[in-house]
Amino acid sequence: MKLVGYIRVSTDRQVEDGFGLAVQEKMIRAWCRQQGHTLGRAAYRDEGYSGTLPAPERPALADALSEVEDGQAAGIVVGRLDRLARRLITQEAILAQVWKNNGRVFTADQGEIFQDDPEDPMRTAMRQMMGVFSELEHSMIVARLRAGRKEKAVQGGYAYGAPPYGWQAVSGELVEEPAEQVGLARARELRAAGASLREICRRLEAERFPPRRSDRWHPEAVRRMLQHEAPYTLRPRTT
Incomplete structure (x- = not known):
């Protein structure tokens, strides 16, 4: 099956230590080889974009989803589900978009993320619980970073995340x-x-x-x- 890969790190690169872009792409490619799938190109990469942002506000993700929509790829694969989204409502919207276009979603750590099944409500519950805990983890990270930035600002340093273009x-x-x-x-x-x-x-x-x-x-x-x-x-x- 031909898939499109997607990798992402947030604006605050330090919170991604140990799971950067290179690690994610290597993980995706290893999983595809093991499962007999192919990647049509290098993974689409959003560097410096929060997983809380909807798909249209993440350029690379929008391009990856377009490949599925146009039938160029049968689905999308990510290293972990939290690379796709860090907010439950965002996660569910992206999954729904892929499924609406008859695409499939895979994660290298857990395999396929299946669509809802009325005869198996636990499937939906478990997927959404993953989204809830991913959102909680993100909120806790943001709180710690905010506290650190306040302290840095008091000391006179630049404390506002990635500088804007220019x-x-x-x-x-x-x-x-x-x-x-x-x-x-x-x-x-x-x-x-x-x-x-x-x-x-x-x-x-x-x-x-x-x-x-x-x-x-x-x-x-x-x-x-x-x-x-x-x-x-x-x-x-x-x-």
Whole structure:
């Protein structure tokens, strides 16, 4: 069976230690070989996207699901179910989308995630319990990170997660990233001229302004980039 692989790490890369993109892809490929399935291409990768986001807001996941919808792949495979979603409602929506298009969902650690069966209500209950605990784990991680960031901010460091496109954190301070600043300025110029998000994607790629965490630009990534009109304001250092 031809499948499409999907791998993801969140914005806060440190919480993914031990299960990064390379580990996930290796796990997926090993499982596919063992089960006799094939991957049509390298796994789609969302680097820096939370699993709480719906599919349309994760560019690589949207592309992977499109392959299933178009019949290019019979299903999607992930390392673990929490790579697909970190929120129960998001998990169920993504699964429903795949099943609606006659696709199948697999995880390398547990095998196929089956559709609901009216004669087996425990199947649905167990799947949704996995989603509930995944969401709980995510909430606890976020709470710990928030506490750590507050402490870091008090000490005068940059404490707001991954810097937006056009900026980088250096020694606890947010500074401009020259090449990305040029691309950011170009995107704003195109938007001001009335270009759609998709048109901006095409123009940035044609003019060789690469995105930070993907092979190509996606409308959602451009929208998020343009939301940051100015860099974050850092709290002054205390002495």
